[in-house]
Amino acid sequence: MTHRAEKAIRQPNIVFIQTDQQRIDTLRAYGGNVCQTPHLDRLAEESVVFANAYTSCPVCTPARASMQTGMYPFKHGMQTNSYGLGSTVQELPDMPRLLSRQMEQASYSIGYTGKWHLGFGPEMGNYLRGNLAYMSFPEIAAGFRSLPSDLGYEGDDFGSG
Numbered sequence: 001m002t003h004r005a006e007k008a009i010r011q012p013n014i015v016f017i018q019t020d021q022q023r024i025d026t027l028r029a030y031g032g033n034v035c036q037t038p039h040l041d042r043l044a045e046e047s048v049v050f051a052n053a054y055t056s057c058p059v060c061t062p063a064r065a066s067m068q069t070g071m072y073p074f075k076h077g078m079q080t081n082s083y084g085l086g087s088t089v090q091e092l093p094d095m096p097r098l099l100s101r102q103m104e105q106a107s108y109s110i111g112y113t114g115k116w117h118l119g120f121g122p123e124m125g126n127y128l129r130g131n132l133a134y135m136s137f138p139e140i141a142a143g144f145r146s147l148p149s150d151l152g153y154e155g156d157d158f159g160s161g
Contacts, residue, residue, distance in 0.1 A: 011107070014103075017043075020060065020115055027041075028040075028041045029041060029044035029045075029049050056073060057073050059080065060081055060115075060117045061080065061081045061082050061087070061117045064116075064117055064118055065078040065092055065118055067099065068098050069092075069099075070097060071097075081117065082117055082118070083137065089139075090119065090124075090137055090139050090140075091144050091145065091146040092118040092146040093146065094146065094150065094151050098151060098152070100148075100151050101151075101152055104152050110152060110153055111153055111155040112148040112153035113156045114156070116147065116157070118146060119139075119144075119145065119146030119147060119150075120147075121147055124137075
């Protein structure tokens, strides 16, 4: 058995579920009764459920980028939603400190599906030429892409989600 295989056997499985605009009263794990969620309820019973959680920013893109980088929005540069005025970075740069790259280093097989909001790639240029033609985005000019599969994840590339 290889060292990687031995390490994989000892590591716990991790499923990180992140929802967008999830109210606390929609999940029984938090005492909610608005929705019937038997599968999520069962998963919560067998999992770590956080009683207190805080966000680095109450806006999608900056908060998601902070979870991926471990940095505050003023450090990673994604300070508004994707391709919004005020961000210095529009496409999440690939770097060793990314969650995906650190999980790879720990020999995890990692996947991602669902809303991304951390980059669209050059395809966004077609939209912007018609809607924000007065702005210049260096990432588009350089053909830079940062969809999940560009940053080490297996799975779906739903840039705009």
